[in-house]
Amino acid sequence: MIRAMLGEAWMAMGANRLRTLLTMLGMVIGVSAVILMLAIGQGAQQRVQESIASMGSNLFIVLSGSVTSGGLRMGGGAAASLTLADAQAIEELPSIAAVAPSAPGTAQLVYGASNWSTQVIGTTPGYLTVRDWRLESGSAFADSDLRSATRVALLGKTVVRNLFGEGDDPVGKTIRIRNSPYVVLGVLASKGQSLDGRDQDDTVIVPVTTAQRKLFGTRVAGSVRMIMVQAESAEAMPSVEKAMTDLMRQRHRIREGADDDFTIRNLTAAADAAEETAKVMSLMLGAIASVSLLVGGIGIMNIMLVSVTERTREIGIRMAIGARGRDILLQFLLEAIIISVIGCLIGVLLGVGGALAVNRLSGTAVVVTPSSIVMAFAVAAAVGIFFGWYPARKAASMKPIDALRYQ
Amino acid sequence: MAHGGDAVIRIENLYKEYVTDAGPVPVLHGISVTVHAGEFVAVMGPSGSGKSTLMNIVGCLDTATSGSYFLNGRDVGHLDRDELAHLRNQVIGFVFQGFNLLPRASIADNVALPLIYRGTAGGERAERAKDMLVKVGLGERLNNRPNQISGGQQQRVAIARALVTDPRLILADEPTGNLDTHTSQEIMTLFSELNGRDGITIVLVTHEPDIAQYAQRLVRLTDGNIVYDGPVAEALPHHLERTT
Ligand SMILES: Nc1ncnc2c1ncn2[C@@H]1O[C@H](COP(=O)(O)OP(=O)(O)OP(=O)(O)O)[C@@H](O)[C@H]1O
Ligand SMILES: [Mg+2]
Numbered sequence: 001m002i003r004a005m006l007g008e009a010w011m012a013m014g015a016n017r018l019r020t021l022l023t024m025l026g027m028v029i030g031v032s033a034v035i036l037m038l039a040i041g042q043g044a045q046q047r048v049q050e051s052i053a054s055m056g057s058n059l060f061i062v063l064s065g066s067v068t069s070g071g072l073r074m075g076g077g078a079a080a081s082l083t084l085a086d087a088q089a090i091e092e093l094p095s096i097a098a099v100a101p102s103a104p105g106t107a108q109l110v111y112g113a114s115n116w117s118t119q120v121i122g123t124t125p126g127y128l129t130v131r132d133w134r135l136e137s138g139s140a141f142a143d144s145d146l147r148s149a150t151r152v153a154l155l156g157k158t159v160v161r162n163l164f165g166e167g168d169d170p171v172g173k174t175i176r177i178r179n180s181p182y183v184v185l186g187v188l189a190s191k192g193q194s195l196d197g198r199d200q201d202d203t204v205i206v207p208v209t210t211a212q213r214k215l216f217g218t219r220v221a222g223s224v225r226m227i228m229v230q231a232e233s234a235e236a237m238p239s240v241e242k243a244m245t246d247l248m249r250q251r252h253r254i255r256e257g258a259d260d261d262f263t264i265r266n267l268t269a270a271a272d273a274a275e276e277t278a279k280v281m282s283l284m285l286g287a288i289a290s291v292s293l294l295v296g297g298i299g300i301m302n303i304m305l306v307s308v309t310e311r312t313r314e315i316g317i318r319m320a321i322g323a324r325g326r327d328i329l330l331q332f333l334l335e336a337i338i339i340s341v342i343g344c345l346i347g348v349l350l351g352v353g354g355a356l357a358v359n360r361l362s363g364t365a366v367v368v369t370p371s372s373i374v375m376a377f378a379v380a381a382a383v384g385i386f387f388g389w390y391p392a393r394k395a396a397s398m399k400p401i402d403a404l405r406y407q
Numbered sequence: 408m409a410h411g412g413d414a415v416i417r418i419e420n421l422y423k424e425y426v427t428d429a430g431p432v433p434v435l436h437g438i439s440v441t442v443h444a445g446e447f448v449a450v451m452g453p454s455g456s457g458k459s460t461l462m463n464i465v466g467c468l469d470t471a472t473s474g475s476y477f478l479n480g481r482d483v484g485h486l487d488r489d490e491l492a493h494l495r496n497q498v499i500g501f502v503f504q505g506f507n508l509l510p511r512a513s514i515a516d517n518v519a520l521p522l523i524y525r526g527t528a529g530g531e532r533a534e535r536a537k538d539m540l541v542k543v544g545l546g547e548r549l550n551n552r553p554n555q556i557s558g559g560q561q562q563r564v565a566i567a568r569a570l571v572t573d574p575r576l577i578l579a580d581e582p583t584g585n586l587d588t589h590t591s592q593e594i595m596t597l598f599s600e601l602n603g604r605d606g607i608t609i610v611l612v613t614h615e616p617d618i619a620q621y622a623q624r625l626v627r628l629t630d631g632n633i634v635y636d637g638p639v640a641e642a643l644p645h646h647l648e649r650t651t
Contacts, residue, residue, distance in 0.1 A: 008523075314509060320468055320495060320501055321496065321501070321521040322496020322521050322524040401463050401468040
């Protein structure tokens with residue numbers, strides 16, 4: 001029965017090929033748009049997740065200056081309130097995995113005939129732990145380097161590429177930073193882009209003491225721009241935040257009721273927010289593309305209505321020889337579903353092909369998930385049934401004699 | 408009447424009026440008629456007298472305004488759409504003046520169509536459609552489209568389609584109306600065989616006395632009333648004399 005019906009539907013579609021194809025086209029465009037948009041959204045989401053993973057986990061950043069309720073930083077940089085001693089004190093607190101004070105600045109680098117301007121971060125070996133950053137070759141500097149502020153450096157991949165070119169091993173070489181010689185101890189593994197799109201590999205790391213005393217200098221002795229703190233676990237984060245606040249207020253001698261002169265930022269929470277944003281964007285892209293799917297569905301309904309009117313006599317003949325309402329309903333419904341499902345199939349192929357093309361051409365990460373394909377099929381079948389139902393119902397409820405007499 | 412069979416069609420006091428924009432148009436004015444199994448009945452009457460209206464009601468394509476209609480003893484007036492479709496499929500074979508074949512389907516598919524709606528399997532459908540086409544003399548043209556064969560052949564296909572479900576009742580509304588005299592006679596010979604050899608009850612509308620001659624009984628309608636119901640032989644010699 002169903003087999004015979006499928007054959008009949010196929011025949012009816014074949015009888016008006018151009019029209020069938022055009023109707024299908026609406027579906028094809030809708031489905032491929034949905035697949036492509038979801039893929040782009042998914043790609044963006046994945047990129048955010050990768051950046052977050054590269055940032056390190058369970059992170060706090062302690063900054064100088066306070067945040068008002070309006071979110072404006074007050075007195076930022078006015079007083080260099082954080083010091084190396086603060087960082088050492090935080091390290092003594094319970095549930096702390098690692099602490100890394102950071103004194104960044106920009107400097108000109110020279111090696112041989114090449115020169116390169118980049119960010120130089122003065123910090124401690126704890127920085128690599130906090131950022132979950134491995135060394136590709138060489139080794140990190142030791143505590144003795146910190147104590148005596150030696151001129152040693154770790155280079156990011158981008159810096160290596162620009163100063164040394166390919167194939168030259170920088171470990172053990174001496175480069176000049178602001179005209180002073182520094183020995184390269186190690187090369188950092190590649191980390192890629194950060195959440196805000198910066199190249200994280202375009203970095204040089206030196207001991208924080210070296211940065212303070214020999215490279216950038218400080219207004220207040222031992223001051224740092226910020227302190228990165230890694231808690232031992234996600235569960236420990238609230239207690240660590242509380243303990244740090246108490247400790248810093250005590251060390252900075254802030255009276256009861258007075259504002260903090262520092263800010264503690266929970267980076268993990270910020271990352272969650274960024275991920276949430278990417279998710280919403282992905283959903284919105286999908287929703288916008290769904291509109292075209294809807295338009296495709298309306299196209300199917302329109303054509304089916306025309307088809308029912310055109311074939312009124314045929315419906316009458318079928319009824320006269322014994323077709324029940326539900327047989328006619330099924331016939332027209334099948335036609336609508338076949339059109340939408342085949343349209344969907346072509347749309348999926350086009351959408352996936354388009355996603356691959358975007359991947360290849362722009363290098364933007366585009367991710368087609370199986371679930372988006374399954375969803376596209378489900379939606380297409382639903383659209384076929386939903387928009388095919390009314391015309392099919394109309395055909396099925398005709399009176400046999402009226403349909404037969406229709407001119 | 409001296410017919411031994413059971414009442415296939417029993418119509419009592421049947422009224423039919425069409426509802427139009429200009430108001431109700433009465434067409435059948437209380438008709439009562441009974442047709443027994445094995446009869447061959449011709450229905451005649453002037454154009455507009457209500458012959459097609461009556462046939463459509465008997466064929467379960469339309470419903471009466473009032474009165475009752477029993478098909479094989481079942482009161483058709485109380486059946487729902489699906490049950491009526493079932494009767495059209497299983498009990499009645501309808502043959503139209505305009506053939507009413509599906510233009511896009513092959514002849515074989517046209518004949519097999521009623522079997523789809525009774526759930527017959529594909530192989531058996533094709534088999535029976537072929538047998539029927541052979542029976543009406545079209546065994547060679549199975550894969551032709553209706554527009555590739557003559558009018559007489561198309562009507563044979565339509566008859567094959569009406570016969571494929573083995574109905575005991577054939578209703579034909581001017582089946583030879585679009586055909587020339589020679590072809591008409593071939594079609595009527597076919598009907599006579601179906602009636603005489605297979606015992607199928609036939610009710611056939613026609614304008615032509617020559618065609619009505621093939622039947623045994625004549626029902627004459629005028630303005631929605633039956634004005635004659637009796638043997639063809641008694642009614643038509645008179646008619647023939649007048650036309651010749
Ligand atoms: N659907 C309809 N709506 C309104 N009036 C109708 C309809 N069908 C038929 N009639 C009217 O009913 C009357 C009988 O029509 P019917 O078709 O039964 O006549 P007929 O005897 O078959 O005529 P013919 O010999 O020309 O086929 C006619 O006056 C016709 O105008
Ligand atoms: Mg008529």
